[in-house]
Amino acid sequence: MDDDIQISVGNPETAAILRENFEELVARVNGDLIGFTMNPKDPISVEAAVAFAEQRIDYHLQEFADNPALQSIAQEIKQRFRQSIEAQAASL
Numbered sequence: 001m002d003d004d005i006q007i008s009v010g011n012p013e014t015a016a017i018l019r020e021n022f023e024e025l026v027a028r029v030n031g032d033l034i035g036f037t038m039n040p041k042d043p044i045s046v047e048a049a050v051a052f053a054e055q056r057i058d059y060h061l062q063e064f065a066d067n068p069a070l071q072s073i074a075q076e077i078k079q080r081f082r083q084s085i086e087a088q089a090a091s092l
Contacts, residue, residue, distance in 0.1 A: 005076045009069050018069045022077075025060050025070065029081065032056040040089035049089075053081040 009015050036052055039045040057078055064070050 005073055005080070007069055007073055014069065018067065021064045021067050021070050022073075025057070025064065025077070028060045029053060029056045038085070038089065040092040046086060046089045049085050050082045053085060054078045057081065 007018070009018055033049070033053060033056070036049055038049040057074065061071060061074055
């Protein structure tokens with residue numbers, strides 16, 4: 001299974017901007033999550049971390065409103081954060 005998010009864009013410049021904006025979005029959300037405390041043994045706490053990450057994704061996506069390609073993969077980004085948080089909780 002390929003773990004990459006797949007999206008087609010019109011040209012290399014658009015692809016470069018998408019990649020740059022994606023990396024910035026992920027960095028911002030990860031920065032927000034640094035201060036979030038999660039109890040990995042409590043399913044409600046894990047779900048709260050997921051909800052917080054999704055809220056922060058929505059918040060930071062506003063900065064990239066002019067990038068429809070990035071907007072179009074918002075659900076995939078949220079799913080990736082969910083998977084990562086759940087995997088982290090399972091490994092602790």
